[in-house]
Amino acid sequence: MLNFFSPAMLLLLQEEPTWLAQMQQSAAHPDLSKFLVIGALLFIIGVAGVLTRRNIIVIFMSIELILNAANLNFIAFSRYLYHTGSPNAVAGQIFTVFVIVVAAAEAAIGLGIVIALYRNKETIWVDEIDLLKW
């Protein structure tokens, strides 16, 4: 649809291709850089969640968001390498599988720790869990 609209917009404007038309052209054909930007934004949202939230479970969810953003980058680069004719372009997808495995293990252990903490401290606010502080 964007493909169809961008020539129409050019006809309307009757001007030389400006930055607007250029932006439209690049939006109509999302490439590697768009995937990377989406991944970067998801990563930053995850970092903001880890740094600002008080609920330890939401902090764990933000970590999952961060790992997922990294996976998106791996997949995008895997696809890019496939188009450039790299022989081992599948490596990105395989690494993603291992990232998902490690994320699952991390979530299981982390949530076990949360349950043990809640049993002993009766809280899930991270600013009240200060056993290691002196």
Next chain:
Amino acid sequence: MTLSGYETIFFWIFALAAIFAGLLTVMARNAVHSALFLISSLVSVAALFVLARAEFIAGVQILVYVGGVMVLFLFVIMLVNVGAEERGRDEIFNKQKQVTASLIFCLLLAGGLLYAVNKGYRGLRRLHPATPEMVAEQESIRDRSLPTSATGSSRITPDTEAVGSSLYRYASLPFEIASVLLLVAIIGSVMLARTLRQEASADDLDPEALQLESVTDPELTKLEPQSE
């Protein structure tokens, strides 16, 4: 890689959905709402994986993350349910000063990452110049040469086959290590989540600690002989 046609529309829909749901994950007051928004973000990212022709990873993402990890999260939220958060009595974010500092840090990080992506991608474009039309042409030629499925209405891609074969050929040692890691994770989480009572009945408690705890809970010492 360049998407075109209908792929573009789906790309922008799922990209915006992933980011919006990610933001709501961080902002939601109720932890259950956070978990549900995280699920929608993960599903949107799985759709982006499909657009990048990684169908197997998209399936793994939905099965493992949405079907496994998020269910675990929801169970833990149920176990440690804290009502004060939902009723709006408690602050969900850290103190003002910490939030300001971390947001400034995140903005700096965003600027740095976007600058790096822009700069690096310009270099990559110089290395592999390809117009979107060229890539689309190449893609459609490849798609047309694929074998059709039994019903004849769709084509079979060899992508999943390639992932599977190289996972077992070139990454078989990491694969085995990952299975050991998962075993360690299972045992570890079971050990961490045990109660004092369960530890006592399995005779897995330090005798001094047992003595100390049995002052408050005299049934603990009675549990011990059961295991013998």
